[in-house]
Amino acid sequence: MSTIILLTLTGLALAAMYFLLAAGLSLIFGLMDVLNFAHGAFFTWGAYAAWWTIGEVSSGPRGSTLGFLLGIVAATVLVGAMAAAVEIGLLRPLYRRPIYQILVTLGVGLALAQLTSVIWRPDARPFPQPGWLASTSTVFGARVPNNRFLLIAAAVAVLAGLLLFLRKTRYGLIVRAGAENREMVQALGIDVDRAFTLVFALGGALAGLGGAFGAAYFGAINPGLGSANLIFAFIVVVIGGLGSVSGSALAAVVIGLAQQFGNYYTTWAGDFIVVLLLAAVLLLRPRGLLGTLR
Amino acid sequence: MSVAVAADAAAQAVAAEPFLRLSDVHAFIGESHILQGVSFSAVPGRVTVLLGRNGAGKTTTLRTILGLIPAARGTITLDGVEITGERPHRVVRRGVGYVPEDRDIFGGLTVAENLRLAQRPGATAERWALVHRLFPDLQRRAGQRAGSLSGGQQQMVAIARALVNENRLLLIDEPSKGLAPVVVNQVTEALAAIKGTTTIVLVEQNLAVAQALGDDAVIVDDGRVVFGGSMAEIAADDALQARYLGAGAHR
DSSP states (O other), rough: HHHHHHHHHHHHHHHHHHHHHHHHHHHHHHHHOOOOOOHHHHHHHHHHHHHHHHHOOOOOOSHHHHHHHHHHHHHHHOOOOHHHIIIIIIIIGGGHHHHHHHHHHHHHHHHHHHHHHHOOOSSSSEOOOOOHSSSEEEETTTTEHHHHHHOOOOHHHHHHHHEEEEEEEEHHHHHHHHHOOOHHHHTTTTTTHHHHHHHHHHHHHHHHHHHHHHHHHEEEEOTTHHHHHHHHHHHHHHOOOOTOOOHHHHHHHHHHHHHHHHHHSSHHHHHHHHHHHHHHHHHHOTOOOSSOOO | OOOHHHHHHHHHHHHOOOOOEEEEEEEEEEEEEEEEEEEEEETTTOOOEOOOOOSHHHHHHHHHHHTTTTTEEEEEEEEEEEEETOOOOHHHHTTEEETTOOEEEEETHHHHHHHHHOTTOOOOHHHHHHHHHHHHHHHHHTTBBEEEEEOHHHHHHHHHHHSOOSEEEEEEEEETTOOHHHHHHHHHHHHHHHBBBEEEEEEEEEHHHHHHHOOOEEEEETTTEEEEEHHHHHHHHHHIIIIIGGGGGGG
C-alpha cells in the first residue's frame, strides 16, 4: 500500500513538473501557432537561475529557505524576461514565416543549452535545498520527499491562476479569442503582438518556475535537464489538446502516473506506455482530451 | 447611363467630402493579383454597396481597407488621413467596425465575452443600449456559448460587435449570406435602423437587401471598379445587372 501511495505522489509530482512545462507550450501554440523548441532550454535556465541564487544567498552546502524562495522568484522572472526578449527580438520579425519561427526556437534552444555548458560546465551539479524540503513526510506508511508536495501545490496554484487569468481578465479573453481566430482579434482593434509577447513571457516564466521545482525534484541539474523533459511536455500538450490548459493538466497527471508506475513495475515500460498513450489519443481523439478543433 | 458617365457622376457626387477614399488600390493574395486598381469613395452617413460576382474582389477590398491584406499600390484615406499600410488594429481604432463574411465570431466564448472583447475604450452605455434594443435576443443569451447559436443569432453577434463602439465607418461583408429569409429581414431591419448614423460600406449579393439599404453603389469586376453611381440606377438597369452581377444577383 505504501508503495502505491509513494508511486502515486511521486507520479503526481512528476505530472506537476510536466504541467509547468506544458502549460506554457500549450498557450504559446494555441495563440501563436509556434512550437517552441526553446522551452526546454527555458526550463534548464530556470533550474540554473534557482541554483545560482540559492548558492549566492545561502551559506553551507544546504540551501536556506530564503535562498530557495528567492531562487524560485529569480528563475521565474529571469526566464520570463528572457522569453519576452526572444519573442520581441527574434520571433516578431518572422510572424509571416511560421517555419522560420520554429527554426529560430530550435536554434535558441540549442544555443541556450550550449551556453549553459560553457558557463557552468556540462557535468551535473547537486541542487542545494533547505533541510525541510529535502526531508520526507510519512503518508500512510510511505515516506515521501517534501519537495514532491511543494511541486504539486505549486502546479495546482499555477493551474488555478491560469484558469482565473484566462476566464476573468481581458488579456485572458484576448488569448482565448486569439487561439480561435487571431486575425479577427486584430480586426477588433486589439494589438495581438502585445498578447503574443505576454503569452510567450508567461510561458517562459512557467518553464523557469518548472525548472526550479524540477531541480528540487531531481536533486541535481545539468544542461540537458530541459531537453530531456521537453519531449514529455510536448506529448502532454498533444494528449491534452493544443491550447487547452485544463487538458494539459489532465494529460500531465495521466503521463506522470503512467510513467512512474510503468517504470517501477517493469523497469522499462514507463516511456513505452507514454508513447502508446500518445498513439491511442492520436488515433481515437486527434484533437486531444480537452482540445477543440480549429 | 454609360459606365464611364456613371462613374464620373458618382465621383462628382462624392467629391464633396468623402469619408473613405480608395485610389488605384492594388492587392495580392499569394501570387494572385486580386485588386487591380480599385478606386471609389464613401460619403459620410451614406451606405455604399459593393456589388459584383463571386471572386470579383469585394471582400478583398474590405480586407485591404482594414489592413488585413496589405495594399501593394495605391492609397486609402480615412477622413483625410492616409491609412495605407497601417496595421489592422490601428485602422480599427480610428473608428472602423468590421462584420466579416463568415461572421468569425468566437465560438468558444460567450455572447457577452464576444461583445466585451470588441468593446474599445470610450464605448458608451448608449451603444450598449442600442445593441440591446436592436438585438434583444442577445441580451437573453449573454451567457450562452456563441458557437451554439443559430446562424442568424451568430450574425447578430457579429453585427453587434461592430456596434458596441462609436464607429465612424462600418465595413459589412454579406450580412445576409446563408441566412433564412425571415432572419435576413431581421438583419436588414437592424442595419436600416443604424443607417444615417455612420458611414457604411456594404458588400451584398442579395439585390433586395442592397436596394433596401444602399444609397450609392460600386460594381467591382475582376478587381476593378466598372460602375459607380446610385443604387437606384443599378436597380433600374437590368442589362447592367445581367452583365456584371450575373447569377450571383438575386432579388
